[in-house]
Amino acid sequence: MTDAETRLTRKGRATRDRIVESAAAVALERGVQGMTNEEVRRAAGVSGSQLMHYFPDKESLLSAVIDWRAQAVMNFTQMAAKEGLDTFEGLQSWVDAYLDHEEACVSGCSFGSLAAELVKSETGLRGKVADGFDQWEELFRAGLQAMRDRGELKRSADPRALTNALMSSFQGGMLLSQASGDSTALRDALTAAMNYLSTFRSARSRA
Amino acid sequence: MTDAETRLTRKGRATRDRIVESAAAVALERGVQGMTNEEVRRAAGVSGSQLMHYFPDKESLLSAVIDWRAQAVMNFTQMAAKEGLDTFEGLQSWVDAYLDHEEACVSGCSFGSLAAELVKSETGLRGKVADGFDQWEELFRAGLQAMRDRGELKRSADPRALTNALMSSFQGGMLLSQASGDSTALRDALTAAMNYLSTFRSARSRA
Known part of the structure; x- marks a missing residue:
């Protein structure tokens, strides 16, 4: 402040x-x-x-809007992942929070769609967008790191790479579903992302 | 016309x-x-x-720009997939066309970034954006369908779902890399998408 x-x-x-x-x-x-x-x-x-x-000016307002949207999407993410972002169940709850509501799938990501519109701006707004993604992704990275530390994910699992893959699937799926007005793309994208994450489930975790 | x-x-x-x-x-x-x-x-x-x-008016120009970008990205996709989009090698060539060039990773998808800016417009432009994605994705769907028909992909592989997953990873990875100015997110997203696709490789194809 x-x-x-x-x-x-x-x-x-x-x-x-x-x-x-x-x-x-x-x-x-x-x-x-x-x-x-x-x-x-x-x-x-x-x-x-x-x-x-x-x-x-418009830039100062947009800067505040980016902060507000980033905070809101992080709050939502933590609320939606009832069992916590450091469990398979919690991550699935987060996914289901979108897939269970058609409207949430086709309205576009509240932060990502803003980001996509501002990422070409020549002002400092691109940096704010990047910071917003980074803070949001940190929630997932920390969760996946904890799962790896506890041995629920194989040692070969890279929390950063898996977070990038998950967030990319979410953002891209949101864009495609928003364009088509149909939730199928987001559903397919997140289902694939969670199935891929499951390939890193350790034998101990499956037990 | x-x-x-x-x-x-x-x-x-x-x-x-x-x-x-x-x-x-x-x-x-x-x-x-x-x-x-x-x-x-x-x-x-x-x-x-x-x-x-x-x-x-601007809408008529944007409509022509959408058509032009959609055609250009489809031409590029077919050119980049040297061995064809109906082979693992061809799909990997398409991925590599981006990952081998840092600039291509952080400049944003030429069609997707336009789409993200127009998808909220109340005019007919959203429909044109959806058509553009659909035509582009058809190249991948047809390729994956051919791989399944030839028995290179397991019967459980759904060409439409896998196309949505691949395109979502690409679009989302492009957005994240554009925001951060770093190719890592796109690299992680496409690597995960190709690894996931490989889980549908049939025993015959691995032989």
Whole structure:
């Protein structure tokens, strides 16, 4: 948090949070291009000068939206993996949280679709997108590392490589399902990713 | 091709093609948001009225860019898979065409990154994006089906599901590598996808 943010009054912080949450919702539905000042003001119920006060330009608002989306998707990931991301059951619960809800499969990943729109920007936003992915992936890396340390995954399992494979399947499957308006691609992608992960299940874990 | 397009003179068609190719290059580098009339005019070396003549609005130009990118990525896919997309060697050649060139891994998929930017548009562009993926994926589905028919893949192999898994790994890996500016994610994703495909290799094929 910056000094300026620390000095915000409680009411000011609530207004700022409402703007960020509203902007994130507009960006998810209409894309970054559709996230205009007018749409954000209307969704957040603030004036143009209030919006300008907290976010003097679109880049500063997008920066806050990236942080907000990254935190939200990490919270969701931990909540969805009921048994924890360091168990096969927990990882499957996370997968099922999407596959059990058609709408969740075809709406696009709330963080990934934002990332895909911003990754070409010449500003510092690409770095923020990369940091967001990195923090999110760390949840999976830590979980898979713990499974390997406990001997549930074979020694040949590389937690980093498996995390990249799992996250890639998720992001790519989300994009294909969003494009087609059908959950099949995400279902096939995540099923393959979990089956592949299972090939690293140790004999001890199968017992 | 529409009637209007058929009636274009040869010179007119060359101008139109140059506009589409230039617009595709601008969109790849700067994103759809950065694909402004002025940038396209400059890149293609045409006047504003010429641009307007062929593409009266941004949607009509984007529609042509989607077609152009889809065709280009399909041509590249078939060229890269030297031994054909109906062999393990050919599929690996396609993978290697990316992994052997760091730049190809971090620049983002030329079709997928365009797709990710347009998939939220409320116009008919989402349908065109879906068609592009479908035609591209058909190359892989047909190849995997031929491998299954010849007995190189087990009967349990589902060409459609395996294609979705492979394309998802590719698209997601491209996004993660583009965000991080590092080829590792794409490498891990495609290695996992090819290893997973290999689990469907028939005993006969291994012989």
